[in-house]
Amino acid sequence: MEKLKACFDFSDLPRLDLTIAGLVLSALLVFPIFPHSSYAMSTVIQFFMFALYGMGWNTIGGYGGQVDLGLAQYLGIGAYTTAVSMIRWNTPFWVSMPIGVVLAIIWCFVVGYSVFRLKGHYFAIATIAMSLVLKDVFEVWKFVGASRGLEIPSTRFTSPDFLHLVFTNDTYYYCLILAFFVIGLLYINWFRKSRLGFQLRSIKDNEEVARSLGINVQWAKLKTYAVAVTFVSAVGSFHACYVKNIEPEDTMSLDLSILIALMAMLGGAGSLWGPIIGAGILIPLKSYLKEWLGARAGLVGIDVVIYGAIIMFISAVEPRGVWGIVQRVRRRKRA
Amino acid sequence: MKKRCTVLLGMTLVLVVIVGIHTACPAAETIKIGVIYPLTGGAAAEGRELRAGAELAAQIANNVMADIDMDMAKRGGITSLGGAKVELIFKDHEGNPTLGADLAKQLILDDKVVGILGCYHSSVTKTVSAVCEQYGIPMINDSSTSPALTQRDFKWFWRTTPHDxxxxxxxxxxxxxxxxxxxxxxxxxxxxxxxxxxxxxxxxxxxxxxxxxxxxxxxxxxxxxxxxxxxxxxxxxxxxxxxxxxxxxxxxxxxxxxxxxxxxxxxxxxxxxxxxxxxxxxxxxxxxxxxxxxxxxxxxxxxxxxVFAPKVAEVKKVAGQVNALYKKNIGHDLSGASARSFTGLQTWVEVLQKAGSTKPEEIQKTANSITIPGDQLIVPWKGIKFATSGSDRGQNELGSxxxxxxxxxxxxxxxxxxxxxxxxxxxxxxxxxxxx
Structure with missing residues (x-):
């Protein structure tokens, strides 16, 4: 009960932040009621998905300071568990999703046990390597469709199918991922003030000092890693039902791992709002720049240039991301 | 003040007249076809070819070009639909199947296209065709050659190119x-x-x-x-x-x-x-x-x-005529990619012409029964006729x-x-x- 209360306790945050967050959340809640294009709908769904991936990354990467560049492998585990169980055994999403999470956690302990002995760049490289190894395994594993991947035949289910998450109308997917998003946000709000959250920050500041204070560094990192992969794997299962076609290249690529980390870093790693801001900037920017400048104006490829320039600009001005800029402005105002 | 009000009133009137004239003019009716190709990414070069091929086919279908020996070039639009012109809405899938599925939804729900053409990458065609199947929107695939695509018993998917x-x-x-x-x-x-x-x-x-x-x-x-x-x-x-x-x-x-x-x-x-x-x-x-x-x-x-080499143009008259036009526009000969996207859009035009309707059910019925003779095509095939049953449903049986x-x-x-x-x-x- 205390924990539940702590989830809803945002009293340590400035009122302005809460007002803006409340307004944005209200707007997102009523968004499906107002007329919108399917493109806008899919963009917002993608925003939620990446915000959740980012939140997961933020626990280990932001609060824990362990820059993981292989998180997409857990997305793949979640997505493949759901797809395989649905195609072969007709298993409902609500059963396959937790199974996917459990498998992802088991795999994260295998990976984490070895890679958490490494630090800094070596850790990042090791996570990339492990992720690529798993992707390569999936690319030759016939049971999961090898490199051709798997297709969930949507025509087998009658929409709306709430058990298997097969809908013709994206509003259902929207409502579900919005619920995931709210639960994720509340959990992270509790996590950052939890014992584990404080332990992580002390590990991030100085691992040796943290160890001398009696913190079991390895175990704290592993537990956090399990939290991170739970987020990514659960959304990965959702991804399989939403897209209905998964391939190793699409779900477990290095590009995807980097994008997840980039969202959180750009928004502000180690802050509650960072991954949400990052996803809120990059996802619509990527979609709409592409649509307006790429497809309509015929300036194919210009979207990538602008996208890259914005990332470079923010990195040069404030390496702590957008949230770092906000904090800096606040400090200056106070001074 | 009075003078300013008069000027403002005058400007408003002019605006109203302009808008009135604009809306009073009956806009030429168009039939929207969504075209999804890889315009950026590793296959951008092929994407450019595919786009140019489809655009040329639309240009020929929308205008009367008496010097091209092709039925499509003689009509100046889809005559069975009151001379409606074909409008292509291009989207770039970057070789990404997930993005392709999103774009297909956008084309179907937002742009209200009559059907879809694409997508080159078989992996993207797989997701896009699944979206089309779900929404009951026809898709003609011009250039993806994975045999599995026509082995799914889809009712809204037809492929013109031969497969691997x-x-x-x-x-x-x-x-x-x-x-x-x-x-x-x-x-x-x-x-x-x-x-x-x-x-x-x-x-x-x-x-x-x-x-x-x-x-x-x-x-x-x-x-x-x-x-x-x-x-x-x-x-x-x-x-x-x-x-x-x-x-x-x-x-x-x-x-x-x-x-x-x-x-x-x-x-x-x-x-x-x-x-x-x-x-x-x-x-x-x-x-x-x-x-x-x-x-x-x-x-x-x-x-x-x-499926196409410039040498084909030497032995097939219509291929030579279209190739010359393509070379004039783009600067080089038609390739296998552009020849197939041209043929894909040509098939769309012929299906719409025969169906005389933009209703998905009518298009489905027509696509299942249409035969386009080989002499109408720039590729050296016997023609286009789709299989309506068996293990290769929707596959053109006359391609080579x-x-x-x-x-x-x-x-x-x-x-x-x-x-x-x-x-x-x-x-x-x-x-x-x-x-x-």
Whole structure:
């Protein structure tokens, strides 16, 4: 009960932040009621998905300071568990999703046990390597469709199918991922003030000092890693039902791992709002720049240039991301 | 103040009149077709070709061009729909299946397209066609060759291009022809001299299907695939793959690559001084204009399967007329990609013309019954007629492929000569492949 209360306790945050967050959340809640294009709908769904991936990354990467560049492998585990169980055994999403999470956690302990002995760049490289190894395994594993991947035949289910998450109308997917998003946000709000959250920050500041204070560094990192992969794997299962076609290249690529980390870093790693801001900037920017400048104006490829320039600009001005800029402005105002 | 009010009032009136005139003019009715191609990313070169081919077909369909011997060029629009013009809405899928599915939804729900054309990458076609099937919107696929696409019993999916089973069988018929002395300019080659094969295919839906198909036909025709590997088309380095192929000393090397990796592959083959008697590419990157312009003389002797070679234009009048127009617009000849996207859109136009309706059910009925004769097409096929039952539902049954070889013409220009089918061969085959 205390924990539940702590989830809803945002009293340590400035009122302005809460007002803006409340307004944005209200707007997102009523968004499906107002007329919108399917493109806008899919963009917002993608925003939620990446915000959740980012939140997961933020626990280990932001609060824990362990820059993981292989998180997409857990997305793949979640997505493949759901797809395989649905195609072969007709298993409902609500059963396959937790199974996917459990498998992802088991795999994260295998990976984490070895890679958490490494630090800094070596850790990042090791996570990339492990992720690529798993992707390569999936690319030759016939049971999961090898490199051709798997297709969930949507025509087998009658929409709306709430058990298997097969809908013709994206509003259902929207409502579900919005619920995931709210639960994720509340959990992270509790996590950052939890014992584990404080332990992580002390590990991030100085691992040796943290160890001398009696913190079991390895175990704290592993537990956090399990939290991170739970987020990514659960959304990965959702991804399989939403897209209905998964391939190793699409779900477990290095590009995807980097994008997840980039969202959180750009928004502000180690802050509650960072991954949400990052996803809120990059996802619509990527979609709409592409649509307006790429497809309509015929300036194919210009979207990538602008996208890259914005990332470079923010990195040069404030390496702590957008949230770092906000904090800096606040400090200056106070001074 | 009074003067300002008068000016404002005047401006408002002018605006109202302009808007009134604009809305009073009946806008020419258009039929929207969503076209999804890879306009950026590793296959951007092919994407540009595909787009240009589809745009040319729309240009011909929307205007009367009496000098082109094609029914579509004589109508100036879709006459059965009151002369409606075809409007293409292009989207870029970047070779990403998830993005492709999103774009398909956008085209169907936001742009309200009548149907979809695309998507080149078989992996993207797979997701886009699944969206079309879910929404009951017709999709004509012009250029994806994974056989699995038409083995799903989809009701809203039709494919004009032949698939990789046809193309790979052509390759093994060429091998068989080589052993029997049927190939123009090459005496019979003992089978044990070309028996050992090695293949490297990109590892998405298309490449992995090609790899499987090669192994199946090799068994059937009595050849040995010594090495069969899959690689990532985005790879920046293919040296380990090439070393692995070279290790088995193959007589023939077979590839399924997109443009950037096809170029990198040949450069790596050259750098490692690879020797094989036959080098064959499964279309795509191996027949992209960039392939020959980047690699120059190094492509001489390389074989590629395709559905179109400029040499076709010499023997087929309508192909020559369209090719001339394409060359005038773009600056080079039609390629396999642009010829197929042209044919894909032409099929859309003919289906709409015959259906006389934009209702999905009417289009479905027409697509299942239409026959477009070969003399209307720029590709050397017998025509277009889709299978309506069986294991290949929606597949054009009248398509066929050709195998070309890059050779140096008398003027020093590199051209794609037709080697297979043997009866339409335009030059002697260069055999064996001269070392780099």
């Amino acid at each position: 089973v046809t193309f790979t069988q052509d390759l093994f018929e060429l091998f068989k022809g080589l052993t029997e002395g049927k190939v123009k300019g090459v005496p019979a080659v003992p089978k044990d001299q070309i028996k050992n094969l090695a293949s490297a295919c990109e590892k998405t839906e298309w490449g992995s299907q090609v790899s499987e198909t090669i192994e199946t036909f090799a068994k059937q025709y009595g050849f040995d695939v010594q090495k069969s590997l899959l690689y990532a088309a985005k790879s920046a380095d293919l040296s380990s793959e090439v070393r692995s192929l070279q290790a088995v000393k193959p007589d023939a090397m077979l590839f399924a690559s997109y443009a950037s990796d096809a170029i990198l592959m040949v450069k790596t083959l050259k750098a490692q001084k690879v020797s094989a008697k036959i080098i064959w590419g499964q279309d795509a990157g191996f027949e992209a204009p960039e392939f020959r312009s980047t690699l120059g003389d190094d492509v001489v002797g390389i074989l590629t399967r395709t 492929g050709i195998i070309g070889q890059y050779q140096k013409g008398k003027d020093g220009e590199i051209v794609l000569e037709i080697i297979y089918p043997f009866e339409v061969a335009t030059a002697n085959m260069i055999y064996p492949f001269k070392a780099f």
